Amino acid sequence: xxxxxFSYHRxxxxxxxxxxxxxxxxxxxxxAGGHSLIPMMKLRLATPGHLVDLHGVAALKGxxxxxxxxxxxxxTTQHELLASDEIRTSLPILQEAAALIADPQVRYRGTxxxxxxxxxxxxxxxxxxLTLGAAYRLEGPNGAREVMASDFYQGAYFTALEPGEIxxxxxxxxxxxxxxxxxxxxxxxxxxxxxxxxxxVLTMAGGKVTxxxxxxxxxxxxxxxxxxxxxxxxxxxxxxxSLKQAAAAAQAIMSPAADARGPVEYRKHVGGIMVTRALQRxxxxxx
Amino acid sequence: xxxxxVTMKVNGAEVEGLVEPRTLLVHFIRxxxxxxxxxxxxxxxxxxxxxxxxxxxxxxxxTMFAVQANGSExxxxxxxxxxxxxxxxxxxxxxxxxxxxxxFCTPGMIVRAHRLLKENPSPTEDEIRHGxxxxxxxxxxxxxxxxxxxxxxxxxxxxxFKEAAE
Numbered sequence: 001x002x003x004x005x006f007s008y009h010r011x012x013x014x015x016x017x018x019x020x021x022x023x024x025x026x027x028x029x030x031x032a033g034g035h036s037l038i039p040m041m042k043l044r045l046a047t048p049g050h051l052v053d054l055h056g057v058a059a060l061k062g063x064x065x066x067x068x069x070x071x072x073x074x075x076t077t078q079h080e081l082l083a084s085d086e087i088r089t090s091l092p093i094l095q096e097a098a099a100l101i102a103d104p105q106v107r108y109r110g111t112x113x114x115x116x117x118x119x120x121x122x123x124x125x126x127x128x129x130l131t132l133g134a135a136y137r138l139e140g141p142n143g144a145r146e147v148m149a150s151d152f153y154q155g156a157y158f159t160a161l162e163p164g165e166i167x168x169x170x171x172x173x174x175x176x177x178x179x180x181x182x183x184x185x186x187x188x189x190x191x192x193x194x195x196x197x198x199x200x201v202l203t204m205a206g207g208k209v210t211x212x213x214x215x216x217x218x219x220x221x222x223x224x225x226x227x228x229x230x231x232x233x234x235x236x237x238x239x240x241x242s243l244k245q246a247a248a249a250a251q252a253i254m255s256p257a258a259d260a261r262g263p264v265e266y267r268k269h270v271g272g273i274m275v276t277r278a279l280q281r282x283x284x285x286x287x
Numbered sequence: 288x289x290x291x292x293v294t295m296k297v298n299g300a301e302v303e304g305l306v307e308p309r310t311l312l313v314h315f316i317r318x319x320x321x322x323x324x325x326x327x328x329x330x331x332x333x334x335x336x337x338x339x340x341x342x343x344x345x346x347x348x349x350t351m352f353a354v355q356a357n358g359s360e361x362x363x364x365x366x367x368x369x370x371x372x373x374x375x376x377x378x379x380x381x382x383x384x385x386x387x388x389x390x391f392c393t394p395g396m397i398v399r400a401h402r403l404l405k406e407n408p409s410p411t412e413d414e415i416r417h418g419x420x421x422x423x424x425x426x427x428x429x430x431x432x433x434x435x436x437x438x439x440x441x442x443x444x445x446x447x448f449k450e451a452a453e
Contacts, residue, residue, distance in 0.1 A: 035350055104403075
């Protein structure tokens with residue numbers, strides 16, 4: 001399988017990449033890790049006339065702490081997230097999720113920017129970004145803007161990205177010290193997209209949940225923030241009744257596709273189980 | 288489509304070639320460089336038979352363009368043996384532990400395990416299994432592949448390899 005012909009561009013700055021995308025127009029696609037786009041090109045489901053490879057842009061790499069926020073360059077790979085002490089300390093849920101993405105080879109190439117910007121409902125990072133209250137920096141010919149992850153996803157493969165814009169950084173507020181977290185992902189085999197997955201970040205005091213956010217992966221055409229489900233457990237001790245209520249509230253907003261991973265009823269059913277397990281495991285990790 | 292001139296270091300030797308942008312790295316390695324130890328299995332980024340080591344990363348060479356590897360340093364299965372031609376510990380392990388049957392996945396397995404052991408010279412069985420989860424074998428059931436990697440890890444660490452009781 002060989003992709004259709006294209007011209008290859010390797011800019012060294014964000015400015016040059018944006019200029020290239022603007023001048024080449026709709027035929028051009030930015031190339032990050034390439035592990036979604038290149039397979040699509042080999043199947044000729046994508047036939048861009050130009051690829052603008054972002055690997056030469058050093059400014060898009062790296063993880064840094066900016067007071068109470070973590071700023072991650074879009075071209076930072078999943079492997080680099082897994083190796084980062086800063087992420088291990090501040091945002092351990094990202095490592096738990098990254099380890100469940102694809103396989104080691106793919107994680108050396110796959111990037112956080114590509115994962116969150118592609119708009120694929122099967123990608124794991126977008127639901128985490130909703131759960132963590134992340135913001136994306138989008139840079140284009142008309143300047144830069146910040147968009148909250150919660151405002152970014154519009155439909156399967158449809159996002160707030162305008163033509164010619166590149167997602168350059170992901171900024172995540174550091175969750176409270178002692179928070180509990182979990183990413184529960186049901187998949188058919190290593191490397192698969194989620195049949196259903198749930199992300200939970202919560203805090204507890206005196207045995208009661210004081211704050212909670214729940215995100216859902218691959219249970220709708222966009223990642224979901226299950227706000228009502230989170231409300232159902234705040235103030236509770238995560239007793240059976242509140243867990244059931246949370247799972248039901250989460251299921252009420254799920255509308256997964258029926259595909260090889262199972263029919264709608266099954267995916268909603270296991271989606272509820274992922275929410276319950278993630279809540280319980282997150283609670284067990286609070287300090 | 289205009290061709291691009293690329294240079295890279297493959298198994299210690301400087302190589303160059305003219306490639307179309309769409310030429311996949313695995314095709315450049317197999318067809319231009321005639322290094323056919325790197326196999327093409329699924330062509331869909333699943334099986335790992337085409338795994339090569341690029342600048343310290345295990346990469347599926349069917350999912351990267353040759354132009355992207357311009358200037359990089361690559362090790363393929365042909366570059367794994369010791370400089371004097373003797374088998375590397377991993378190769379010895381696959382031989383001693385019967386880590387292959389048909390052998391098609393073996394180059395990718397060994398190149399991947401090579402990087403795994405560089406990053407983690409004393410992996411647990413679980414770490415080995417997760418570490419090779421991007422490589423598919425349809426013959427062995429993985430048991431002997433895991434043992435082969437454990438054998439190599441023991442040798443690297445200078446300890447005697449003891450097979451775990453089954």
